[in-house]
Amino acid sequence: MAWTEDRVETLKKLWSDGLSASQIAKQLGGVTRNAVIGKVHRLGLSGRAAPSRPARRPAPRPAPRPAAKPVAAKASPQAAPAKAKPVVAEAKPAALVAPQDAARLPNGEYATVLTLREGMCKWPIGDPTDTEFRFCGRHSGVGNAYCEAHAQLAYQPQAKRKRKPGDDAKAVLDSLQSARRVNL
DNA sequence: CCCTGATTCGC
DNA sequence: GCGAATCAGG
Numbered sequence: 001m002a003w004t005e006d007r008v009e010t011l012k013k014l015w016s017d018g019l020s021a022s023q024i025a026k027q028l029g030g031v032t033r034n035a036v037i038g039k040v041h042r043l044g045l046s047g048r049a050a051p052s053r054p055a056r057r058p059a060p061r062p063a064p065r066p067a068a069k070p071v072a073a074k075a076s077p078q079a080a081p082a083k084a085k086p087v088v089a090e091a092k093p094a095a096l097v098a099p100q101d102a103a104r105l106p107n108g109e110y111a112t113v114l115t116l117r118e119g120m121c122k123w124p125i126g127d128p129t130d131t132e133f134r135f136c137g138r139h140s141g142v143g144n145a146y147c148e149a150h151a152q153l154a155y156q157p158q159a160k161r162k163r164k165p166g167d168d169a170k171a172v173l174d175s176l177q178s179a180r181r182v183n184l
Numbered sequence: 185c186c187c188t189g190a191t192t193c194g195c
Numbered sequence: 196g197c198g199a200a201t202c203a204g205g
Contacts, residue, residue, distance in 0.1 A: 003197085020188065035198050037189060042196070046190080188205070195197080 001030030003039060006122065006145045009154055014124065015040055016048060023129060027113075102134050111137025121147035123154070 001007075007028055014024045021040070022033035040046055102110050102125050111120055112134055121136035122145045138147035146154050 022187080032198075033189090034200080037191095038196090038198050041190080186205100189203090191202075192200085194199095 001028075008039075008043070009145060010122065010124070011036065011039060012043070012045065013154065015045060018048065026129075027124070102136055110134040118142065119144075121145075121150055123147070123150035 003011075010028060011024060014027065015021075015036075019027075020033075021036040025031050025033040025036045028036070109115065116122060116135050116137065119140055119142050121138040121140040123136040124133070125136060126133045136147055136150055138149075140147050140151075144151065
């Protein structure tokens with residue numbers, strides 16, 4: 001899986017939101033947490049709010065590393081779960097999960113990873129590990145990752161983005177200019 | 185053991 | 196540039 005513009009933007013967003021690398025990897029799909037961490041470092045946005053201890057690293061340089069391991073054949077046990085989650089269920093997702101916004105789809109549901117499609121705002125809302133996790137889902141326009149309102153947030157820090165010919169960034173910037181202020 | 189991010193280095 | 200392997204920790 002390649003690091004497309006959308007995936008990088010999502011990565012930046014989720015990372016700055018404080019989600020762990022494994023959580024981000026799980027949501028993006030097709031990548032491991034190592035890939036996420038590696039990408040984060042290459043993007044130069046390693047530092048953020050510290051969920052875990054800083055943990056210094058003097059780099060002791062131990063023994064050399066053999067190329068690859070022969071991958072031990074290991075059938076997945078898939079043991080019986082039998083772990084009924086008490087879970088508070090969906091009592092009141094509104095107050096807990098999304099004080100922000102999430103557009104209702106025509107069928108009354110929210111946009112999830114399964115229902116999110118082209119032309120829908122991909123702005124993530126809530127905890128990706130939570131069942132209540134959803135996307136904004138508003139109309140984003142063809143070729144745009146976010147709706148006008150979230151495009152402002154997504155592209156705000158980097159107001160000056162390179163605008164290559166044919167790049168959809170132009171459409172986003174046009175949206176920014178016409179959007180002005182939108183209630184979030 | 186589960187998890188976290190950090191780093192190295194073959195590809 | 197990418198990410199598995201590995202490390203150092205909580």
